[in-house]
Amino acid sequence: MSYKKETPLANAVFWAAQKGNLALLQLLLNSGRVDVDCKDKFGTTALMVASYTGHYECVRELIMQGADINLQRETGSTALFFASQQGHNDIVKLLFEFGASTELQTKDGGTALSAACQYGHSDVVETLLKNGANVHDELSDGATPLFLASQEGHVTVIRQLLSSGAKVNHPRKDGTVPLWIAAQMGHNEVVKVLLLRGADRDAERKDGSTALFKAAHKGHNVVIEELLKFCPSLGLLRNGSTALHAAVMGGSVKTVALLVGANADPMLPNKNNDLPADLTKNDRILRTLKPHISNRESL
Template identity: 85%
Template sequence: SVRQKETPLANAVFWAARKGNLALLQLLLNSGRVDVDCKDSYGTSALMVASYSGHYDCARELILQGADINLQRETGSTALFFASQQGHDDIVRLLFEYGASTEFKTKDGGTALSAACQRGHSKVVETLLKNGANIHDQLSDGATPLFLASQEGHVTVIRQLLASGAKVNQPREDAAAPLWMAAQMGHSEVVKVLLLRGADRDADRKDGSTALFKAAHKGHWQVAEELLKFSPCLGLLKNGSTALHAAVLSGSVKTVTLLLRANADATLPNKNNDLPADLTTNERILRILRPQILNGRS
């Protein structure tokens, strides 16, 4: 597409919208010499700028002067997307009042709802859901709003989404489910909420790793503790390893201890025929594993 040449007047409109200078904005728009929908070279409109910056009065003025609410930037973002991403609930509500649509997507499949969920803006999430945002929308990689909120650890938003019918086990394209992602990121409170709402404790990603395996591998013992309450698989996984092997590699004494207490088998070899004890030189971990190995062999 041909890049639009920016004029000094258009630049002044963007500046006023970004700074929240209502008087200047009105002066420029009333001059009749600048289009309310003038855009910068990326297709950004003044309404998008005001919505992103959180300037309610400027956003309202632009709307009353006839700004196109559902205009899309080159990336596909709209004013609603920007207001939602930044958590400006008053502007989100204003945009809906004047006909904003939740249907528009960015080039990577992002929506106003996915942006708000990723940032943890629970008030905005509530407003978007009330106004028809689709809870099952997915990014181009398959990530749902619930997945994004789980990745970032936003417990309140996760509860809202689940209460509104989000699918707790809906995976991304690589088969990673929200629980797997929350476990990898170390969000134990999120893991707890997802498990209580029916998350599949043993769902694995395409590489054969489960939530417990990822938590163990990262040394996230609080996550492992939550998962162990739901009796996940402690045996050999599709990736040819066990959670205990992963915990040993992480060097987390606490995680290794938790797994052994849950009856993880220290004598179970991985696909390379290595025992967990073969994967470390950490004396503290070896001291915990040795009695288990001896007991297992007696």
């Protein structure tokens, strides 16, 4: 957290909150010479600082001294947002005891729940959901808590969100669904869970690529093995290419072998009329493709 201290007393309050110096914080607040909700130029308060750094007793003292729980920083962040982002579940629970709101958003649409999901704090996620956090929250780009958890590979959080009604196929504004982003990042356990919970194996992003296409290009072979269990499309996609073309371009012999073994057609051209073999000079990949090409040519 970055903040700018404005006055010597505010400086001391922020320092005490950041360092967890309860005695100094009490001394300053009891002096009557500093506002418990004093802010820096960005709207940061001592309560936000203590919540971010995880100093429970300082948070409690500030609340008892009358700190406004739901003040928002210039960015829209609140004390609850910072505590959730950092995984301080004891502070999250304390803030809820005194009326913290789950509905306040940052400028990019972030909420305490989206922050906790992004960083994988499953205990905080549980507390937030129990206190009314909206599992369907979206960032300004359309990313949901489930999307963020899928992107970062947080399987436990994903299960929590799905059990609370999160939509497994809800896309970001560019058409990217949780399965696609998990496949791109190589999170095979996430891919497995999403597929078992009804993720569309062939959901296309706006550019026409699928989870299998992206995993093939990246060479995420364990992800590909999970996807192949659900018989995804091996044919020509809306982007004018196939997963096998992507695998060849990615340069992984094992990935090419996986797809060919799943009956991907090495004789299927892309939109430019290129066969997968036309896209590489890698001898090992060409040898992997050649027997299948020869077999088809002899039919």
